[in-house]
Amino acid sequence: MIRKVVSASVIVTLAASTLAACSGSGSNGQAVGTTKDTSKPGEAKSMPKIYIYQNTGALNQKPEGSVPEKLEEMKKMYMEKLNIEPVAIVPPKGSEGEKLNLLLGSKDEIDTFQGAWDEYAPKGAIIPLNDLLDKYGQDVKKAWPQEAWDYMKDKDGKIWGVPRGVPSVHYPVWVRSDWMKKLNLKMPQTVDELEAVLKAFKEQDPDGNGKADTIPMMTDLNGIKNGLMGGFVEYGNSNWMDPADNKLKPVELAPGFKDFVAKMADWYQKGYIYKEAFAKFDPLELLKTNRVGTSSMWYSRVTLLFPQIKPGLPPEADYEIIRNLQGPKGKLITATAANTSAMVITKKAKHPDAVMKFINHQYQDLPTNSLNAAFGTNWKYVGNSKSEIELLNKDIAYAGEYMVSLGLATENKYSFNDPVKKMHADYLNKEILNLSIAKMPVDATIMYDKKLLQEKIPTLGDLDRLRNEELVKFVTGARPVSDFDKYIDQLYKAGLDKWIEEYTRQYNERKK
Template sequence: MWKKIALTAISAALLCGTLAGCSSDSDSMQYTADGKPIISIMTAAYQPESASDNAAENPVMAYVEDKMGVDLRISWIPSSNYNEKVTATMGAGTYPLIMKVGDRSSAIIANCRGGTFWEVGDRMLDAEKFPNLAKANQEVMHNMSVDGKVYGVYLSRDLGRNGISIREDWLEAVGLDYPETLDDLREVCKRFTENDPDGNGKSDTYGMIITSYTGPIDNITVWAGAPNRYGYNPETDQIEPAFMFPQYLEGIKFIKDLYDNGYMNTNFATMDAEKWNEPFLNGQAGVIIDVADRARRLQQNIVALNPDAKVGVFGSVAKREGVDRRVLPTTGYNGFYVFPKESVKTEEELDMCLKVLDQFEDPDIGMALQYGLEGINYTIEDGVYKHVKIEGTEEDDTTNNIYYADLNQLMTFISGNDMPVEIPYASEAAERVDEVIEENIAYTVPDPSAPYVSNTYSLKGTMLDAIMSEATTKFITGDITEEQWKSEIERWRAQGGDDVIAEYTEQWKADASAQEDPMSAATALE
């Protein structure tokens, strides 16, 4: 029953972009009694309770609206089911003026192609009208395009965001420095398992925590020399998936070795990513491969359980001595804001919506959206931000944090994140996170397929991904052999994978910018 309902919703969303009359209760540009444009926005919420958009109740919203000269109406949708809400919205054809979409799903692609959303690629780069949005990264815009056209304003995400969180105090306890190669990382995991890093005299620790989320596998295979998702294979003259390169197998063999020796958790295949931090915080394990910023959160939370614990962070490791390390980058964006033609009727109205997103990037408005207001949420001492404290203590008073909860989700961060005052780091780990993200950029491995759309993958991607994800998990756990794993690649190809390869390759070869240096797509490390 559920599958039937889900397919119906998706089908409606796909059709709505190409059939007229699929709408009618969408918002349209309206004005308040005093002439302010009413701007409706639908975006994701991550806090238990999000800030009210009622300026009469929320001084931060009152400040922002006054500075911008608009009346903001925000629909907060829980992030856990945000994509489903977007699909339902497109199916019903009832749109706000500005809507965040999470990714280039088949429904989003169909609606872009069908004319549901405004194309904004050239318009948003007008520096006179939109000085902040005009700073957009051209490569990221290319990556998020559909058939070479840009249908939204991307929410910037650091390219070098991935990293490794590690118990630095455990490293010291077992006599090791930060690992620099895969062999070094294996030795760290070995000693965290066998050398009693917490000094309690018990054999109750292990090295690395991996969950059912594939991120750690994606990172490790890139470190081992595999492409990032897809790479150019000069022998076949095609863009092929990473798992078709021998370096990918080397990477998962590294993970299998950790698994076989007990240097990582044996329940990784079923472990919920929501519980990823628990073994780390509880002192059971000491390595997590995820976004570098996880180290900041781990340090913040672990001190309550173990005041002596110290969390470190670094970017990646090299395959071996003598070669540069490699970093799995993000796409450079985390969703994008679209402007439905059903609600945004004219180019003038489109400019007004773009101006709103541009103004969110202004330092004074950005400060309010992220930190609230001076005197209510923070004070400034010698030019440095300081969160208000509970009277007589050094503990943050979070009573009024609700005034800006989730408001940072309105920002694209395209122009960076320059604040009018200095924001001090909460810990050494937090400061190191920013350094790691910056250092990583020089070592990122691009995905040459990122700008292109495979129609086959749009329709069959979930099924195709499951084939190789399940095969890789079973190989690591020893449930299938190397030859059986390789046979799953052939099944992937037969089920539609060869069509995906052909579609990506055709578009890549037709892309003049890509063909200026085609070997740049040959990202596998020899």
């Protein structure tokens, strides 16, 4: 049955998010997809080349990159249609940022890449796009809502990038519904009821392997902050305005934060939270063990990974979202605000108009052109609708080196007729923009000046590190919760007063 899809907004094209989460990789950071000059002697070379640094995540479907012949085929297609020759630069896996900085600082050509525009604009590495969008990017402009463009603008109204997202729900709590049925448990609605489910999973061997090795909750640092904290803190994982002095303060100073810490520490001590949650671990390998009862990690850790390993699990195995979970202070989930991540055009670009034309083409005739950029000729529509597609060959030949139209402006325009990809597509089409189930950060729409923050708060890096490291220590028991007041004193000694002063100043200056 063909599913109806909703209108646009937020992170990655299903090409990139089906593949999700990390940058594309390649051999040695070399430009690929170039061709010999075929112009005749004396003939003007009028076809511009544009150099695409492919760090968007589009290559996750095939990290090693395309079969050369297929990449050449795609390049020629763009040359014929747009009179533009795209050249893909595939960065070395694990050092994408280093390679990017080297290219930006060298004489080598690089025209467009994905990055936080407010990091690169102050360095003079990229250009504003207002005029280019007006002249050559009409389809890009129409594809994204105004709230997405707001994250792309500086205080003077200059637009520095093509959006990647809008506020979204990234950290739902999933539960093994077959285990719930097996243990005759009802779907939890409160933190206490969720705790009872975790306890049952821990003690009643729902996987039936005869061992007390069930993992009641798979999570990580961001998972507990964005998926659970809201039940204990009024504004969730967010800065908040203290009515006592009208100053913006970090969540650690909010009423209820200590209660959240104590609850997480209690769950960890009881074995409800995976013992390696705050170290590096492989969620895919963990799910393969058939021991994970719930997850509060980034949604794709379930939507992308679970369908891959489901055939090796009992046929009834399934995960469902626990809806309407409430804590003492309301909803558990905190929505993820949009950010400054964008497709940007470099100051070095010799043909910025061609770059914008190339990007704009992928926003035309949606989702067809974005699907071509992602999958080449290896896909087709199911039936007569443009709402469902299927891949023609599981052996990927074209990997997506020319994909630049990332985000829900393109990706929730379609779904896959594929059991492995269906769960992820359903989440993007039906769940990710349902902000009613989450708390919105107080300063979600505030574009802080990162450079100025670093200047005004010399210890900003130390504060960020302390906030993460000490939370992990509290939860894992490496530091007793009774030390919480000492921890707050530690933050002040590290410069929290300056943090509060500068964040409050910028918040008041920028709030609408």
